[in-house]
Amino acid sequence: MNTATDQAAPTAAIIGAGPAGLVAARWLREVGFRITLIEEDIEVGGQWRVGGPQSSVWPGMRTNTSRVMTAFSDLPHPPGTPVYPTAEQMGAYLRRYAEQSGILTDARFRNRVDEVDPDPAGSGWRVRATTVEGRSWEERFDHVVAATGRYRVPTIPPLAGLSGFNGIGGVIHAAAYRGAEAYRGQRVLVAGHSISALEIASELALRGAARVVVAARRHRYVLQKILAGVPIEHRVYTRYAALASARRSPAESAAALKSLILRTSGHPAQFGAPCASEDPYEAGFTQNQFYLALVAEDRITPRPWMAGVTDQTVRFTDGSTEDIDTIIFATGYELSLPYLGSRARAALAPDVDQADLYHHTFHPDLPGFALVGVYHQSGPYFPTLELQARWVAYTWGGRRPLPESTEMAAHIAALRPRNGPPPMLRMHTWARLLADRAGVEPVPAHWPELTRALHFGPQSPASFRLDGPDALSDAAQRVLEDAAAFGAIPDGTLTVAERAQLDALTARGDH
Incomplete structure (x- = not known):
């Protein structure tokens, strides 16, 4: 250095x-x-x-x-x-x-x-x-x-009557959330369907909230955080996926993504949760290990977006209502x-x-x-x-x-x-x-022993220290260790399916 x-x-x-x-x-x-x-x-x-x-x-x-x-x-x-x-x-x-x-x-x-x-x-x-x-x-x-x-800078969208909400826990943004203990025994509405919304809702449901409601304009597909011991990003955010996405049509990309979600995490409807669209790009997707299971157990209740608030009663766009003690907006920045x-x-x-x-x-x-x-x-x-x-x-x-x-x-x-x-x-x-x-x-041709790890393993930080300025002498070993860390790529031998996928990319001019 x-x-x-x-x-x-x-x-x-x-x-x-x-x-x-x-x-x-x-x-x-x-x-x-x-x-x-x-x-x-x-x-x-x-x-x-x-x-x-x-x-x-x-x-x-x-x-x-x-x-x-x-x-x-x-x-x-x-x-x-x-x-x-x-x-x-x-x-x-x-x-x-x-x-x-x-x-x-x-x-x-x-x-x-x-x-x-x-x-x-x-x-x-x-x-x-x-x-x-x-x-x-x-x-x-x-x-x-x-x-x-x-x-x-947290954002809370406008909502009729929100300023008059008088639940005992008030209204906060997720940026001000400091743990579930303060909401023990309360009826809490979490607004939004991002990672932070589902993390907060799940923690509340598991740590003593009396009732947890998740209201969203767009209920998304939910990928599990860890699949058979392998963190989801080690399987999804790979170089092969990046190369393939550049060649696929939008429809092909959506079909491939939906196949992955259904194969690994299931359809929200299987758990009793809504989904905004069958197209995962229209619905969007997020990740959480517990949310869908908690919906299936009726410990989290999904709702459509809110139409308005009167005192501590929240009205939803489908006409239903809930009496709520706290509203937590996980609605972005x-x-x-x-x-x-x-x-x-x-x-x-x-x-x-x-x-x-x-x-x-x-x-x-x-x-x-x-x-x-x-x-x-x-x-x-x-x-x-x-x-x-x-x-x-x-x-x-x-x-x-x-x-x-x-x-x-x-x-x-x-x-x-x-x-x-x-x-x-x-x-x-x-x-x-x-x-x-x-x-x-990295140039895979320079690293034939890393073919599987580079294409189908995680895009780990060490993989960007193989070639170019500031290459590290131990980068190759670290790439192998990162790929094997949780069992996603336990060895360097390509499977038949992986070889076929790489051959298909090569045939289209990718490498």
């Missing part, structure tokens, strides 16, 4: 010390930048610092993705870490990562960034900030990375970039859903500025955060070409006009795009 502190080295300010900010700082330092990490909190961790001002997690909460896929390539979790680490374990992991990476030398905690804009006096960027004591400061940097996350100055804001034109960006990262009119981790994705975030950070670092460090301005502008123009939220990114296809941009997507 580069440890140079040359005062002539280019400078970069990283806004935010959560996972995205830490990995961006680590890789910019690798290519020779002097890093200044600016964080409003007193410590690193972001969402994973339980109790921190930027955190929406609750004590004891578990990750949704396995320890293999919730880590960066430089630092696996220590032996003995559970398959799904706790929030506290993730906070400790990120602290170790920051210390190992050497990025805390010029970290400025308890500093809120007020404005970031191009330097009017020339190249570079001006950053204005305020310390917790109220002292303002301003400094110029050659580059700036905004890494403040996508899940900062707005994109928030409050520190953008006038020129940066004019270029990015952010709204509550998205900003004008080339693959969620660069803008042609804002050289030296990038966003890392400010995107909405299904599947494990840590591998894609690291890949995006490496793309930015390699581009600014001169290892990879900067995308042409015309290419970036055309990509941005193709996303307009905006009609609501953009499609959710899928980890496996997004990772492959980022790895290609960074020049680190």
Whole structure:
């Protein structure tokens, strides 16, 4: 790792010390930048610092993705870490990562960034900030990375009568949920059908709530979190799936996804749960290990969306009603970039859903500025955060070409006009795009002994350290270990079906 502190080295300010900010700082330092990490909190961790001002997690909460896929390539979790680490374990992991990476030398905690804009006096960027004591400061940097996350400002949709709800537990957003104990014996309505909604509803049903109702505009398919001991992302978010999705028609992709869901997790109707559409892309899909079983046991009651509230009575769109003590909205977050100055804001034109960006990262009119981790994705975030950070670092460090301005502008123009939220990114296809941009997507022909692990195993962080800049000597062994960790790929021998699938891709020109 580069440890140079040359005062002539280019400078970069990283806004935010959560996972995205830490990995961006680590890789910019690798290519020779002097890093200044600016964080409003007193410590690193972001969402994973339980109790921190930027955190929406609750004590004891578990990750949704396995320890293999919730880590960066430089630092696996220590032996003995559970398959799904706790929030506290993730906070400790990120602290170790920051210390190992050497990025805390010029970290400025308890500093809120007020404005970031191009330097009017020339190249570079001006950053204005305020310390917790109220002292303002301003400094110029050659580059700036905004890494403040996508899940900062909770949204609660308008609902007739909601302001007059008088249940004893009141109305909160999932961001304020801090565990089930406070709701013991209560009738709780959870609004939404995302992972967080089903996690909260399941925990409430298992830990003493008197009744749990889940209301949703769109009831989704639900994949199990772990299948025969194998975390779902090790089976779903694979390189083969990414390659295949590029060749399939939308109808073929929907059929393949539905087949996977039904084969591994069943149809919601089998459990007595509704589903918005037989097309899994129209209905959407999420994951939870307990929700459908709890519906089948009548410990969670699915309902349609709410039509209104009178006192503590909730009316649903099908005409039914429920008396409720607490309403918890798991209804998402707005994109928030409050520190953008006038020129940066004019270029990015952010709204509550998205900003004008080339693959969620660069803008042609804002050289030296990038966003890392400010995107909405299904599947494990840590591998894609690291890949995006490496793309930015390699581009600014001169290892990879900067995308042409015309290419970036055309990509941005193709996303307009905006009609609501953009499609959710899928980890496996997004990772492959980022790895290609960074020049680190592994070349299977270079690693014949890894054919099965690379195509049908997880896209683990180590797999992106095989080829390209910063390859690791032990990456191949780690790829095999990651693929075998939970039994998904116990050995390197392709099955007959896997060989046929790869042959079909090869016949179409994929590799």
